[in-house]
Amino acid sequence: MTLRWLQPDLLQLSAGQFVTQHALAIDAAGRIAAVEPIEALPATITPRRLPDQILLPGFVNAHSHAFQRAMRGSTEHLQVGHESDDFWSWRERMYQLALPLDPEPLYTIAFNLYREMLAAGYTAVGEFHYLHHRQDGSAHPTPDHLSRVLIRAAQDAGIRIAVLLVLYVTGGINTSPSPRQRRFISPDLGAFLSLLEPLLRDFGDAPLVSLGLAPHSIRAVPTPMLQKLAEWNRAHHLPVHMHVCEQVTEVEQTRAHLGASPLEIIARTGLLDERFVGVHATHLEADDPQRLNDAGARVCACPTTEANLGDGFLPAHALMSAGVPICIGSDGHIVVNPMEELRLIENNERLQRRRRNVLAGLMQPTPGSMRVAPGLLQSGALHGGAALSIDAGQIKIGLHADLIALDRNDPYLSGVPTDPLAEAIVFSAGPRCVREVWVGGVTRYARSG
Numbered sequence: 001m002t003l004r005w006l007q008p009d010l011l012q013l014s015a016g017q018f019v020t021q022h023a024l025a026i027d028a029a030g031r032i033a034a035v036e037p038i039e040a041l042p043a044t045i046t047p048r049r050l051p052d053q054i055l056l057p058g059f060v061n062a063h064s065h066a067f068q069r070a071m072r073g074s075t076e077h078l079q080v081g082h083e084s085d086d087f088w089s090w091r092e093r094m095y096q097l098a099l100p101l102d103p104e105p106l107y108t109i110a111f112n113l114y115r116e117m118l119a120a121g122y123t124a125v126g127e128f129h130y131l132h133h134r135q136d137g138s139a140h141p142t143p144d145h146l147s148r149v150l151i152r153a154a155q156d157a158g159i160r161i162a163v164l165l166v167l168y169v170t171g172g173i174n175t176s177p178s179p180r181q182r183r184f185i186s187p188d189l190g191a192f193l194s195l196l197e198p199l200l201r202d203f204g205d206a207p208l209v210s211l212g213l214a215p216h217s218i219r220a221v222p223t224p225m226l227q228k229l230a231e232w233n234r235a236h237h238l239p240v241h242m243h244v245c246e247q248v249t250e251v252e253q254t255r256a257h258l259g260a261s262p263l264e265i266i267a268r269t270g271l272l273d274e275r276f277v278g279v280h281a282t283h284l285e286a287d288d289p290q291r292l293n294d295a296g297a298r299v300c301a302c303p304t305t306e307a308n309l310g311d312g313f314l315p316a317h318a319l320m321s322a323g324v325p326i327c328i329g330s331d332g333h334i335v336v337n338p339m340e341e342l343r344l345i346e347n348n349e350r351l352q353r354r355r356r357n358v359l360a361g362l363m364q365p366t367p368g369s370m371r372v373a374p375g376l377l378q379s380g381a382l383h384g385g386a387a388l389s390i391d392a393g394q395i396k397i398g399l400h401a402d403l404i405a406l407d408r409n410d411p412y413l414s415g416v417p418t419d420p421l422a423e424a425i426v427f428s429a430g431p432r433c434v435r436e437v438w439v440g441g442v443t444r445y446a447r448s449g
């Protein structure tokens with residue numbers, strides 16, 4: 001078996017633990033085949049040296065709406081005649097972008113975004129995709145055409161993609177969809193599965209492509225249809241991602257119309273299990289973290305987008321205290337910076353509590369540790385891989401060689417000793433520190449100069 005060996009200056013064996021004088025082997029399938037001390041290698045093996053570089057698992061972007069990248073900068077002002085702005089008014093601006101978007105502009109937006117993700121250190125993306133139909137709301141001749149456009153963009157860019165196909169039925173609880181939502185809508189589960197099943201057939205064995213389910217939210221999918229989706233998935237075992245408790249209005253409307261909190265309703269449908277990922281979760285109720293943990297579910301936080309939209313704060317301390325794994329996503333792509341998403345999880349807790357190191361000791365890879373950064377690094381990689389059901393997110397034999405190399409000589413990391421290196425990566429580093437990125441063992445990005 002032919003192996004390719006990499007020898008960085010430092011190698012992360014587990015989150016927050018870095019070792020010198022080690023090499024990593026990649027096999028022909030693009031998976032990690034070995035991790036060995038240099039002294040244990042036969043003299044016939046000469047690893048490729050990565051001087052002054054830190055080798056880590058690539059970050060996983062578990063929640064993306066690629067087309068929203070085109071909105072960057074365009075909503076950062078009040079419109080004339082409007083005294084305030086919030087998520088709901090932003091949503092109207094988003095519809096204005098989505099309605100006229102054709103396939104080729106979508107490809108260009110997504111391709112450039114996915115290249116930006118690679119340059120920032122993301123090696124995989126969960127694309128929460130609901131832009132299904134033509135401008136008038138009718139199906140494309142190939143109904144899943146826009147899903148295939150996004151897959152092509154990801155393949156051409158070189159990033160691993162999980163297409164999280166969105167089921168979007170209603171405009172709100174017991175409310176018909178508006179004309180502005182016509183490109184998103186599946187009238188019933190059969191129509192939705194007609195989008196999904198050809199993708200499962202054609203990409204089931206594709207090396208960098210996987211599929212998942214994404215019932216949009218409790219306001220966009222009636223509970224009987226959520227139950228049917230849960231029944232269907234018992235035979236297919238796909239990851240399930242869903243916007244949960246993002247807005248106070250959503251929580252209030254769910255209680256008013258359905259008589260319980262969003263997560264209670266989701267649990268009753270049978271969707272809440274170890275495959276479930278609740279996106280945002282900014283307005284959970286007191287018993288929701290334990291409910292998530294009991295089900296083996298996860299939460300995907302998108303702090304830069306949640307801040308930009310004024311959504312609210314992720315209850316990170318409550319979630320981590322309950323044992324709920326948190327992963328990250330850049331969502332609307334105001335910025336594409338995994339380190340920024342990670343540090344905001346902690347920094348937002350500091351702002352609310354007026355204390356430092358709030359998450360110390362929670363969700364740590366090393367029991368008894370009172371550090372913050374190792375657990376956040378797990379959120380950036382390991383928990384994201386699990387959320388998308390891909391074999392990636394840590395440096396471990398048998399997993400995909402989805403890796404990033406950071407530059408120890410970059411001004412943001414220069415002079416930092418090994419001991420607090422994880423902390424410096426999380427709280428100080430950024431995309432400019434990324435030197436090289438591998439997906440499936442192949443270099444997909446290398447910084448010039």
